Amino acid sequence: MAGRLKAPTGRYGGKTAEQRQAERRRRFLDAALQLFGDVPGYRATTVAALSETAGLSTRQFYEEFRTLEDVLAALHLQVNDWAEQAVIAAVTGAEHLPLAERAAAIFRAYAANVTADPRRVRITFVEIIGVSPRLEEQRLARRARWVRLVCAEAEAAVARGEAAPRDYQLAATAFIGSVNGLLHDWNAGWVEATLDEVVDELVRQLLGILQPVGWGPQEI
Structure with missing residues (x-):
């Protein structure tokens, strides 16, 4: 057609x-x-x-x-938009909280939105994979958008004196990979944990990136 x-x-x-x-x-x-x-x-x-x-x-x-691939592309963007809207609302609502509580609120909002419907997890992490170069480009572009969001929050934490100053691009990319992998495995039943336990683990990983051993909070 x-x-x-x-x-x-x-x-x-x-x-x-x-x-x-x-x-x-x-x-x-x-x-x-x-x-x-x-x-x-x-x-x-x-x-x-x-x-x-x-x-x-x-x-x-x-x-x-034109094609079913167009539908999948639109659905993948919609599912990501829903999650992004939930995260942005959580970021706004948690601005006054300390770093650990802020990170927990943000990732709890993301995880709750994505896993509220198991079909969203499958669209985001399974069905989109390997369909075509076009959809792979879209998937990577949306992942890069999540990486930029993590970097922005990391830079905000640095400005508050809550995180070590550094280039967070590589670390954020690795962290988003952990988020996607862990939520996929949890949804598939391969991880024996509650969603709260999954979120807590992700927050611990993020705090370990932002506040490495030997670094101490700075007064602004």
């Missing part, structure tokens, strides 16, 4: 064309979360099955998307 079909324009059923398009898109993404994030998974889903689950036609699918 070279491109999407042209969607109808004008008002119908009390809704504008833009409102109807947004609703169709939401229904397709909801259906994708169900099928890609559970059984049968992205690779075994067809346009017909996705459309049927969404309660829409295949023609309406091609009015919104």
Whole structure:
């Protein structure tokens, strides 16, 4: 399919064309979360099955998307956006807290959002892997965005005298890998721990990076 079909324009059923398009898109993404994030998974889903689950036609699918890969790309971004919004809200709400409590609040918000629905974990850490160079580029770009967020919080802690001054790019990249791996394994049942225990372990790792042995807090 070279491109999407042209969607109808004008008002119908009390809704504008833009409102109807947004609703169709939401229904397709909801259906994708169900099928890609559970059984049968992205690779075994067809346009017909996705459309049927969404309660829409295949023609309406091609009015919104070119391929199923486009749907997976949009869903992956949406799941990451949900988690990012939760983290940003936690950052704002924890600004007055000491470093350890602030880090715990931020990562508890992230973990709670991502693991609230196991299908989100599968989209983020499983289904997106190995699909195409385009989606690999998107996955790495979103991971880099998380790395930048960790670096920004680390630099804020340095400015407060709570963390050792250094370039945190490499350490943040390694830490995000730990976050992704541990949450994936926990969700898959390979780690015997509560979510709070997982978060506590991640916070200990982060504090070890920010406050290495031999470094002491500085008065600002």
